[in-house]
């Protein structure tokens with residue numbers, strides 16, 4: 001079951017954390033790889049330290065600011 005696509009996905013930037021996306025069917029990374037989205041909300045890593053890029057794995061919480 002895939003997430004429904006909306007005309008205008010919701011985007012929330014978590015301070016010092018990921019970008020939350022709601023209503024997208026896929027995410028394309030900087031290399032052009034398309035990652036299917038099957039959840040209503042996904043968290044994209046913005047710190048680039050995640051071991052599961054492009055997804056946030058919580059590593060940002062242990063990075064000193």
Ligand code: FES
Pocket residue numbers: 016017018019044045046047048049050055056057058059060061
């Ligand atoms: S933003 Fe969470 S691991 Fe990068």
